[in-house]
Amino acid sequence: MDSFIGNKDFLKGMNKKGFIAIILVVITLMIVGLMTAKREVVIVYDGKEVRVSTFANTVEDVLNKQEINISKEDKVIPQLDEKLKKDNRIVIHRAFEILLVDGQEEKTITTAEKTVEDLLKTLDIELKEEDRIEPKLKAELSPGEEVKITRVTKEILVEKQEIPFQTTIKHNDNMDYGKTKRVQEGKIGLKEIQLKITYEDGVEKEREVVEEKVLKESTNEIIEKGTAKLLVTSRGAAPRKYKDVIVMQASAYTDDYASTGKKPGDKYFGITSSGTKVRPGVVAVDPRVIPMGSKLYIESMDKTTSYGNASAEDTGGAIKGNKIDLFFPSSQEAMRFGRRNVKVYILD
Numbered sequence: 001m002d003s004f005i006g007n008k009d010f011l012k013g014m015n016k017k018g019f020i021a022i023i024l025v026v027i028t029l030m031i032v033g034l035m036t037a038k039r040e041v042v043i044v045y046d047g048k049e050v051r052v053s054t055f056a057n058t059v060e061d062v063l064n065k066q067e068i069n070i071s072k073e074d075k076v077i078p079q080l081d082e083k084l085k086k087d088n089r090i091v092i093h094r095a096f097e098i099l100l101v102d103g104q105e106e107k108t109i110t111t112a113e114k115t116v117e118d119l120l121k122t123l124d125i126e127l128k129e130e131d132r133i134e135p136k137l138k139a140e141l142s143p144g145e146e147v148k149i150t151r152v153t154k155e156i157l158v159e160k161q162e163i164p165f166q167t168t169i170k171h172n173d174n175m176d177y178g179k180t181k182r183v184q185e186g187k188i189g190l191k192e193i194q195l196k197i198t199y200e201d202g203v204e205k206e207r208e209v210v211e212e213k214v215l216k217e218s219t220n221e222i223i224e225k226g227t228a229k230l231l232v233t234s235r236g237a238a239p240r241k242y243k244d245v246i247v248m249q250a251s252a253y254t255d256d257y258a259s260t261g262k263k264p265g266d267k268y269f270g271i272t273s274s275g276t277k278v279r280p281g282v283v284a285v286d287p288r289v290i291p292m293g294s295k296l297y298i299e300s301m302d303k304t305t306s307y308g309n310a311s312a313e314d315t316g317g318a319i320k321g322n323k324i325d326l327f328f329p330s331s332q333e334a335m336r337f338g339r340r341n342v343k344v345y346i347l348d
Contacts, residue, residue: 039084043068045092058083059090071095075112096143103151103201115140116147130154153199163189165218175226186221189214231297231345241348248322250342252334272314284314284325290346298326299343307342
């Protein structure tokens with residue numbers, strides 16, 4: 001088949017100017033096609049931004065022409081196989097390593113994702129409602145960073161617990177001091193407790209009581225304890241109850257003039273302040289400390305003979321506070337006693 005240009009009949013029918021016009025149209029169409037195929041592209045990578053003009057068709061083609069190496073972990077936007085458009089912008093995110101701790105599992109991840117949230121999507125990692133993550137989802141990732149996921153689980157546990165009984169002590173003044181008697185036996189109770197247990201990465205962190213129900217009440221133990229204080233005055237003598245015991249400074253007096261300022265025949269000679277007659281066993285006290293008429297037992301503290309049974313029937317101007325004055329029949333006995341500390345038992 002003869003070519004279009006070589007067609008003699010056609011050349012004969014065309015003048016020189018027409019031929020030149022056709023050639024110009026073809027050249028123009030070729031130039032327009034070339035200009036249409038050429039694209040301006042901005043490449044952002046490794047901290048710099050480069051603008052290039054290219055006839056490449058895809059993202060991968062232009063990067064190859066620019067000798068920009070891409071590893072399989074790098075992230076390129078748009079993707080490598082996408083067709084280039086006019087005024088394309090190509091952004092390359094270089095991959096880096098981070099440490100991912102997911103519960104009890106720890107591993108090093110190479111990623112080019114920008115945020116923690118993007119990383120989880122790429123790895124198909126889901127977070128449950130109670131789980132925690134650090135840094136937060138919107139935080140930007142940086143090389144060497146640790147992303148920590150704490151897996152939080154909860155369970156309900158029902159268990160039974162004993163209710164211990166309490167011991168109540170009741171004092172009994174009619175029972176000897178120190179003796180005890182159980183008047184009611186204690187019984188342990190039982191309750192049912194519903195617990196919510198929180199685990200973090202499989203380790204128990206918290207127990208919370210959700211509900212508590214008593215199945216059987218406990219019964220308190222009741223113990224009676226004797227509070228009656230007993231005084232044993234001598235071997236074979238019956239113990240005597242007392243209310244209190246006081247250490248006092250004791251002195252001695254007689255019914256002579258030196259002690260009372262009265263002589264035989266004087267009014268009130270030998271009469272106590274309470275109106276009784278003085279005699280062995282009568283003592284003078286401060287009524288604010290020991291009530292008048294109290295029955296006492298005076299015990300020696302220095303291994304000498306105790307004064308023994310006494311009755312608070314007298315007072316004295318010098319007998320104030322924890323002081324007591326003991327009556328003796330003679331001045332010799334009084335002088336021999338002198339002053340000394342004694343235990344004064346206030347008998348019941």
